[in-house]
Amino acid sequence: MSTGFFNELWISKVMIFRGIYTCLFVSFSAIILGTLIGICVGLSLTYGNRFTRFLARAYTDIIRGIPVLVLILTFYFVLSVIHINLSALQAGITSLAIFCSAHVSEMLRGGLQNVPKGQTEAAKAVGLSFFQTFLFVTLPQALRQILPSWINTAVEIVKGSTLVSLIGVVEITLVTQQIIGRNFLTMQFYAVAGLIYFLIGFSIERTGKFVEKKVAIK
Amino acid sequence: MTNRVLEIANLEKAYGDHQVLKGVSLGLDKGDVISIIGSSGSGKTTLLRCVNLLEDFQKGTIRIDGSEIGYHDVKGVRTKVSPKQVTKDRALTGMVFQSFNLFPHLSATDNITLALKRVQKLSKTESAEIAQHWLERVGLPDRGSSFPGQLSGGQQQRVAIARALAMNPKLMLFDEVTSALDPELINEVLDVIKSVAADGMTMLIVTHEMRFAYEVSNQVIFMNDGLIAEQGTPDEIFKNATSERLTAFLKNTKF
Numbered sequence: 182m183s184t185g186f187f188n189e190l191w192i193s194k195v196m197i198f199r200g201i202y203t204c205l206f207v208s209f210s211a212i213i214l215g216t217l218i219g220i221c222v223g224l225s226l227t228y229g230n231r232f233t234r235f236l237a238r239a240y241t242d243i244i245r246g247i248p249v250l251v252l253i254l255t256f257y258f259v260l261s262v263i264h265i266n267l268s269a270l271q272a273g274i275t276s277l278a279i280f281c282s283a284h285v286s287e288m289l290r291g292g293l294q295n296v297p298k299g300q301t302e303a304a305k306a307v308g309l310s311f312f313q314t315f316l317f318v319t320l321p322q323a324l325r326q327i328l329p330s331w332i333n334t335a336v337e338i339v340k341g342s343t344l345v346s347l348i349g350v351v352e353i354t355l356v357t358q359q360i361i362g363r364n365f366l367t368m369q370f371y372a373v374a375g376l377i378y379f380l381i382g383f384s385i386e387r388t389g390k391f392v393e394k395k396v397a398i399k
Numbered sequence: 400m401t402n403r404v405l406e407i408a409n410l411e412k413a414y415g416d417h418q419v420l421k422g423v424s425l426g427l428d429k430g431d432v433i434s435i436i437g438s439s440g441s442g443k444t445t446l447l448r449c450v451n452l453l454e455d456f457q458k459g460t461i462r463i464d465g466s467e468i469g470y471h472d473v474k475g476v477r478t479k480v481s482p483k484q485v486t487k488d489r490a491l492t493g494m495v496f497q498s499f500n501l502f503p504h505l506s507a508t509d510n511i512t513l514a515l516k517r518v519q520k521l522s523k524t525e526s527a528e529i530a531q532h533w534l535e536r537v538g539l540p541d542r543g544s545s546f547p548g549q550l551s552g553g554q555q556q557r558v559a560i561a562r563a564l565a566m567n568p569k570l571m572l573f574d575e576v577t578s579a580l581d582p583e584l585i586n587e588v589l590d591v592i593k594s595v596a597a598d599g600m601t602m603l604i605v606t607h608e609m610r611f612a613y614e615v616s617n618q619v620i621f622m623n624d625g626l627i628a629e630q631g632t633p634d635e636i637f638k639n640a641t642s643e644r645l646t647a648f649l650k651n652t653k654f
Contacts, residue, residue, distance in 0.1 A: 302453055303500035303559075307514035307566055308490035311482060317513055321504050398503045399546040 189364045190373070193356075200356030201377060207270070207352060208339045208381075211277035215338070216331075218278065219285025226290040237286065244283035249341045252276040257348045273345030277338055284334045292323030325396055332389030336382045343378075353377055402428040403465065404570050404601045405450065410459035412445055419445045420456065421625035427570070432602045434612035436636075437622035438648060443605040446622070447572045450603065451494045452485050463491045464569060490518060493563030497575040499555045501547040507534065507558045508543035511565045519566070533561035537591050553584030557591050564595065571595070573604040577611075589615075609654045613637050621645050 190197075225237035244252070257272035267275065296319045304314040346355035357374040361367050405427040412420040420442045427433055435443045448454040450461055452469045460467050468488035470477050480488070501510050508530045515526035534543055537557035547555050556576055563571060573592065577585045589611045596602055596615050606612050612619055612633065619636040621629040621644075629636060629645050637654065640646045 297500075299496060299498050299500035300502065303494075303496060303502070305453065305486075305489060306451055306492075306494040306496075307562060308486055308518040309514060310486050313517050317517065318502055322502075325504065399548050 186366055186369045189360070189366055189370075193360045193370075196356050196360065197353075197373070197377075200351060200353040201381075203270075203350060204339070204342050204352040205381070207273055207277065207345060207350065208335075208342045210274045211281055211342070212335050212338050214274065214278035215281025216285050218282035220289060222282060222286035223289030223293070226286055227293045241283045241286050244279055245287070249277065249280050250344050250347070252280055253344055253348060269345070269348045269350045272348060273342070273350050277341055277345070280341065281334060281338050284337075285331065288327040288330050288334075289323065292327040293319055295326060296322045322398075325393075325398060328389065328393050328396075332386060332393075335389075336385050339381055339385065340378065404429050404431070404463065405603065406460075406462040406465075407446075407450070408460050408462075410446070410449060410456055410461065412442075412449060412454060412456040419625055420449070422459070423622075423625075423627055424459075425620070425627065427601055427603065429601055430599045431618065432596045432604065432616045433618045433620060434604045434606055434616040434633075435620045435622055436606065436609065436612055436648070436652075437620075437628075441622040442625045443622050444574055447494070447574050447603060447605050450570075451492050451572055452489050453494075455479070463488070490566060491568060492570045492572055493566055493568035494572045495556070495559050495563050495574065495576050497578050499547070499552070499559045499579070501555050501559055501562070503547050506544050506546055507539065507550070507561075510547070510558060511562045514562075514566055529565050530561070533565045534558070536564070536595075537561045538587070551584060552580045553587045556580065556588045560588070560591055560595070564600075569601065571600055571602045573602065573606070575605050575607060577606070577608055607652070609637065609649070609652050613654070621648065623648075 222237045222240060225233040226241065229237060253273060253276040256267060256276040257269060260267060260272070300318055300322065301314055304318040309317065342352060343354040346352055346358070349355070351359075353374055357370050361370050364370075403426055405425070407423060407425040410420050410423040411418070423442070423446055425433070435446065437443050445454060449456045456469075461469060468491065469480060469485065471480055472478070479485075501507075502513070505513065508527060511530035511533060512523075512526040515521045515529055516523065519526075521529070531540070531543060534540055537560055539554060539557055539561075542550060542554060542558075547558070550558065560576075576592070577588055580588065585608065589608065592602075592604070593615050604612070604616070614633075616633055618630060619633050620627050621636060623644055629640075629642060636645070637649065640649055
């Protein structure tokens with residue numbers, strides 16, 4: 182039986198690697214895109230006027246209150262009603278990116294507001310402009326502070342990427358189901374899938390810890 | 400008028416209904432060191448923060464080297480100057496804070512060079528030389544690569560003084576700079592300030608260290624309830640206090 186498993190594993194290796202590739206592609210695209218959007222929203226939350234703050238706050242709260250799966254299904258099935266036809270891959274990446282952005286924006290706001298007021302005052306006192314103060318004084322401190330939660334969100338996105346299998350994106354989970362459908366080695370191949378997810382998440386966390394130590398304030 | 404570095408006229412400042420400064424006028428000539436004493440809530444710190452434009456004020460003018468800062472006249476209406484001009488006006492003064500406010504993610508040297516590079520647009524090597532010069536000046540020649548968290552409170556405050564001085568301000572403002580320090584670290588900071596004063600720097604100092612104020616200043620101001628209650632030489636204020644309020648205040652402070 183175990184030779185059967187390894188044989189099946191060998192046969193499936195290309196499928197599995199493609200699945201891993203798709204998973205990483207979806208996750209990292211979503212993380213990068215989501216972080217960029219999140220930074221914009223987070224800045225509006227922190228420094229915007231009443232109107233932009235309200236919009237950013239509404240966006241963040243609404244998105245954070247919706248399950249990722251609902252977001253994914255919405256982007257895939259509902260948008261086509263208004264003639265925006267996204268492919269399964271596009272819909273998956275977009276919905277995960279939006280989910281990610283809401284978390285990043287909230288983190289960034291918290292991080293920026295936690296930088297003591299004296300820091301901004303000292304920066305002003307030495308003659309830095311508002312933008313320079315942000316870029317060289319508050320942002321570097323905020324980023325260090327939000328790094329752990331940002332890494333955490335990245336891992337959540339990787340785990341959340343399993344859900345795009347439901348709209349037909351052939352990532353690790355769907356690949357696993359396809360393989361099992363062929364050879365019925367349910368336990369073994371779900372174990373393989375679990376192991377792969379663990380390794381991806383674990384590597385991200387280790388890398389995050391490493392960077393955290395590197396940039397830690399002494 | 401020739402040597403006037405700072406001229407404050409009828410400064411009034413309120414937070415909502417609460418009037419903090421009720422018309423303060425004060426002048427500093429080049430090389431003057433004026434200490435401001437008074438109980439907390441008397442408006443001393445607010446006065447200093449107004450000079451650095453960290454606070455808005457409703458009435459009165461502040462002039463540095465003859466030109467008004469912070470506000471100007473637009474068709475007869477008193478208007479705040481643009482953020483860009485505020486930044487420029489602010490650069491005329493150097494401020495040192497009670498809580499040091501060093502940038503924790505930057506080394507001592509980088510704390511000093513940041514504004515040199517970004518505001519004065521000096522090269523990396525030039526600003527590093529200036530930083531080293533001022534670090535030596537405050538007695539920390541070999542701590543340039545240390546981060547704020549690796550320095551004692553007194554050392555941090557000396558770096559903060561170096562950071563302000565490196566910008567070559569016309570006027571230095573010290574806001575209770577020893578209040579957050581352990582007693583044994585106070586003197587190293589006060590000594591640095593004294594030596595900078597001896598070099599002819601114009602200074603406005605808010606302090607609770609009466610002996611220091613007595614030794615370093617040529618004028619002492621006693622503030623009470625948003626007004627300058629007394630002004631005089633250190634001897635006049637500390638040795639020959641006559642008014643009831645000042646005597647009561649001095650009685651409650653250590654000299």
